[in-house]
Amino acid sequence: MPYDVPGRADDLAPGLVKSWNDRIAAEFARLEPSFGSRFFSIDPVAVGSTARVPVTWFGDPAEPAFCLGAAAAQRLSDWDERGRAVLHNEYCEYAAVRAVDADGRRRLKRVQVTTELREYWVTLARSSPDAVRGLVTGITGTEPAWTDLYGVADPTALSEDARESAFAALVAGGQQGPPSGPLNTRNALFMSHPINGLDDLLFIIMFGARPLFTDRAGTLEPATKEQIFRESGSEHLACRHADPAAAMAAHGAAVSGRTVGFADPLGMYIQSFARDVFLLDGAPLPDGWVRFSRGDEGLHQRLEVGPPDDDPRFLDEAVTAEGATDEPVVGGHQIVRHVEVGPFVVVGPQTPLADGERTVLTTSDAPIVCREATVCQSIEQLQREFDAAHAGPLRRVGPRRTEPTG
Amino acid sequence: MTLQEGVYHAPGARPGRALVLFFLQAAPGADAATVGAALQRLWNVWRGLVRGAVVDLPGHPVPADALTVLLGYGQKAFTLPGARRAVPAALLTGSFRSPQPMGGGRVVVGSGLSYSPEVRQNPATEEIAVQVVAETQLAVNRVVVETWKATHDGTDPATGVAPLTLTAFYQGFQRADGRSWIDFHDGVSNLRSEERAGVITIKPTGDDEQDWLVGGTYLAFLRLSVDLARWRGIDRAAQELLVGRDKLTGAPITAVGADGPVTVAGCPVAGTTEVIEPGNEAFREPPDVTDPVVDLSHVQRANHHARPASDASSLRIFRQGYEFLEPHGAAPGFRAGLNFVSFQDTPDRVVRILRQPTWLGRTNFGGDPDVDPAAAAALLSVQAGGTYVVPPVDPVEPFPGAGIFA
Structure with missing residues (x-):
């Protein structure tokens, strides 16, 4: 299972x-007892095909849209760190960089x-602070200070476990919450x-x-x-972009008796970006305003849209030409709506399915009403927090009546 | 609430052989109530025709010829003074752009499809679109004339202005050979019947203002003319790689070999000659391919085979197109093409197909426009195009969408 590093x-x-490979192996070992089968191989070489097949979906968050x-x-997803957290x-995160004009x-x-x-x-x-x-x-x-990465001046004095814990708390975030x-x-x-x-990612495939x-x-x-x-x-997963796209791609292989695995290098990639949708002064964005990085060609994991620091212009001068009219770019949601993301997989040859391998489901195939997902309650709460945070000072609009100015 | 008639998605349903799509424009300054009342009168005329009743021929019915009439509303309908419904958000981002003042221009920014150079005004952007389908040309044409009669009779004698005016109509016909004017099979891999409702019908969202649309659909229309002289200048192998199918049999192409395109093994099955014949059902949807040239063909770009089709991310649409042939002042004296008509739960599916680079973005029809002159050429041109919301049938409304007006 020798995977190269993501994106090389x-x-x-x-x-x-x-x-890195040990971490992949460990995650797989944890999932294998419950979800392992001959229809998934953690070793891409064992799958029997080297042709990379993209599995893609759009990067904009699905949940707030259906809720x-x-x-x-758009409004909530663009709510800076809170929206991101x-x-x-959908395996696609973004941050808006602002500057003073x-x-x-x-x-x-x-x-x-x-x-x-x-x-x-x-x-x-x-393993390697450097x-x-x-x-x-x-x-x-x-170059960041060690204290911004690990909270201490000398991370080499920490054990590996302590470094991981400190880095997770400050930079990586995780189950304990967003990075502090x-x-x-x-x-x-x-x-x-x-x-x-x-x-x-392993789980859903x-x-x-x-x-x-x-x-x-x-x-x-x-x-x-x-x-x-x-x-x-897990009906709620079916309402996102990522989970059904990944799961159903793997399922489509399995019902044909095919084994699926992650193509090397295992990672999550930016598969396409419709940059032509964005215009500056009526023309396509300058090349310097769209920068892919963190990966070889076709394996990019990072995209920056907007002018470099030494350019006096701002991204909000560009427009997105989605419909019949142009709208100014106000945040990252407009960008990731036009970004396809996803992993590459390899799919093995078709093989006969033994009778015992088929599982016949009797569960209902009625449509899942995404709007009724419980996640909508937390998103409605987020909306209330957003409204409260953006309510300006009250102003009088009539006898015994006020409204926020924000 | 149920889908309007005229979307032939049920198992075994076949659309009638003839199409007319026409557009109704509201008089300048007419308010929603006035337009709604005029539309109510027209609706009564059309329901009569569906039963074979002509206003001027009481007691003398005519053959209805399986006539269906479907009503759609464009953005302008929601901006009439006094309109009771907000513009559906999907119409704002899912509309086509206007032509350039001097003609031409992209129909969607990022797409390789442009208006024909002589098109300076898009006739398909009025308040109301009406799709008429029947088994005979007479039945659909009769609706046009009866509509004119009713609007003419509704003209205010003092001002000479009618609340609604028929501004443009387009005719089309079905062809039994499953091919298009470029001689290749077309529409062969349209959705399976059990998948269609999930693609077509608008689903609940968290936006209460859009609830009235649940169960309805969006209609996308593009009148596409094909440059047959240019097409005939491309040799057969190159044509097949642009389309992604064998020209004669319709078998999907899977690779490019030393001797040219390689089709999927076993298609057509013994005893048949074309993919549309019984026994070839399994071959109608092209398989996933890894050959980069074939991957850029039209059929591969237009359908990434993502499951399930009901997920908007799959970008599957339900096509119900009709070919056309019309006289034309320039050589060769006629214009041939396709009335592309599709139904989907959001027009986002259509515009994303047209602009995303891994789909049909930047290409006019198929292939790689950066390296292949044939792919960069304007084989298809847009004569008109629009997106319309098609409200569901609500038993308490006198006609679909009546709530917009009163």
Whole structure:
């Protein structure tokens, strides 16, 4: 299972590459007892095909859209660190970089988009503080202080476990919450949402890679998305972009008796960006305003849209030409709506399915009403918090009546 | 609430052989109530025709010829003075752009499809679109004339202005050979019947203002003319790689070999000659391919085979197009093409297909426009185009969408 580093973005010492592979192996070992089968292989070589197949979906958060509608989805997703921490769960996160213009106004300068896996960075941070500091320096252009990465002046004095814990708290975030430091909140260095992880990515492919069928008048047909997610009690996952796309791609392989695996290098990639949708002064964005990085061609994990620091212009001068009219660019949601993300997989040859391998589901295939998902309650709460945070001072609008000015 | 008639998605349903799509423009300054009342009168005329009743021929019915009439509303309908409904958000981002003042211009920014150079005004942007389908040309044409009669009779004698005016109409016909004017098979891999409702019908969102649309659909229309002289200048192998199918049999192409395009093995099955014949059902949807040239063909760009089709991310649409042939002042004296008509739960599916680079973005039809002159050429030109919301049938409304007006 010798995977190269995600995107082949870094030239690492063999020991660090091994550490990354060890982390993948550990995550797989944890999931294998529940979700392992011959229809998924953690070893891409064993799959029997080298042709990379992209599995893609769009990067804009689905949940706020089906809970509250498109306008609220944009507004909440663009709510800086708070929006990112709650909503950016389609394996695509972004941060808006703002700067002050000549008139002293704080304006949108760039949007950074990342699909880099948190676990890769944590692996480096655990084993090699120098390596992780080099990555941050390469991305931000400024060498970070050790205290911003680990909370101490000398991380080499910490044990590996302590380094991982400190880095997770300050930079990586995770199950305990979003990062508390500014490095990966003011920037989008890599993904920090707790369900954009390597384990989630492995899980959703392994979850889908099962030959599940349904009986239609005596004929076995592949089970539907609704049946598959309902059978496991996880209907809410079926409403996102990422989970059904990944699971159903793997399921499509499994029902043909094919084995699926991650193509080398395992990672989450930016598969396409419709840059032509964005115009500056009626023309396409200058080349310097669209920068892919953190990976070889076709394996990029990072996208920055907007002018560099030495350019006096701002991204909010560009427009997005989505419909019949142009709208000014106000945040990252407008960018990731036009970004396709996803992993590459390899799919093995078709093989016969033994009778015992087929599982026939009897769960309902009725449509899943996404709006009724419980996640909508927390998103409605986020909307209330947003409203409260953006309510300005009250002004009198009539006898005994006020309204916020914000 | 149920879908309006005229979307032939049920198992075994076949659309009638003839199409007319026409557009109604509201008089300048007319308010929503006035337009609604005029539309009510027209609706009564059309329901009569569906039963074979002509206003001027009481007691003398005519053959209805399986006539269906479907009503759609464009953005302008929602901006009439006094309109009771907000513009559906999806119409704002899912509309086509206007032509350039001197003609031409992209129909969607990022797309390789442009208006024809002589098109300076898009006739398909009025308040109301009406799709008429029947088994005979007479039945659909009769609706046009009866509509004119009713609007003419509704003219205010004092001002000479009618609340609604028929501004443009387009005719089309079905062809039984499953091919298009470029001689290749077309529409062969349209959705399976059990998938259609999930693609077509608008689903609940968290936006209460959009609830009235649940169960309805969006209609996308593009009148596409094809440059047959240019097409005939491309040799057969190159044509096949642009389309992604064998020209004669319709078999999907999977690779490019030393001797040219390689089609999927076993298609057409023994005893048949074309993919549309019984026994070839399994071959109608092209398989996933890894050959980079074939991957850029039209059929591969237009359908990434993502499951399930009901997920908006799959970008699957339900096509119900009709070919056309019309006299034309320039050589060769006629214009041939396709009335592209599709139904989907959001027009976002259509515009994303047209602008995303891994889909049909930047290409006019198929292929790689950066390296292949044939792919960069304007084979298809847009004569008119629009997106319209098609409200569901609400038993308490006198006609679909009546709530917009009163």
